[in-house]
Amino acid sequence: MTASELRSRLQNEIRDLPDSRLQAVYDLVHFFHLGLEGEQARSQPDVMRFAGAWQDMADFDLFEAEIRDRRRHAYSAERPQKAGTD
Numbered sequence: 216m217t218a219s220e221l222r223s224r225l226q227n228e229i230r231d232l233p234d235s236r237l238q239a240v241y242d243l244v245h246f247f248h249l250g251l252e253g254e255q256a257r258s259q260p261d262v263m264r265f266a267g268a269w270q271d272m273a274d275f276d277l278f279e280a281e282i283r284d285r286r287r288h289a290y291s292a293e294r295p296q297k298a299g300t301d
Contacts, residue, residue, distance in 0.1 A: 216224075232240060 229237075229240060
């Protein structure tokens with residue numbers, strides 16, 4: 216059975232339901248749909264959530280240089296030595 220045929224049969228079945236059962240069918244279909252969305256979200260690597268996040272940044276090279284500079288200064292500063300008992 217093709218997807219089109221199945222959709223048509225589902226529509227006919229739903230059309231024939233008494234009004235008192237429509238909410239239950241809707242809840243079932245909606246719950247199933249939410250499960251599918253969750254599966255799709257889990258199938259993508261977490262890094263994909265950030266795809267294109269910086270596309271509007273005017274000068275990424277300048278930003279990257281500033282980050283490197285900040286890290287260099289932060290990690291090159293002499294750190295106090297821990298007093299230990301040898």
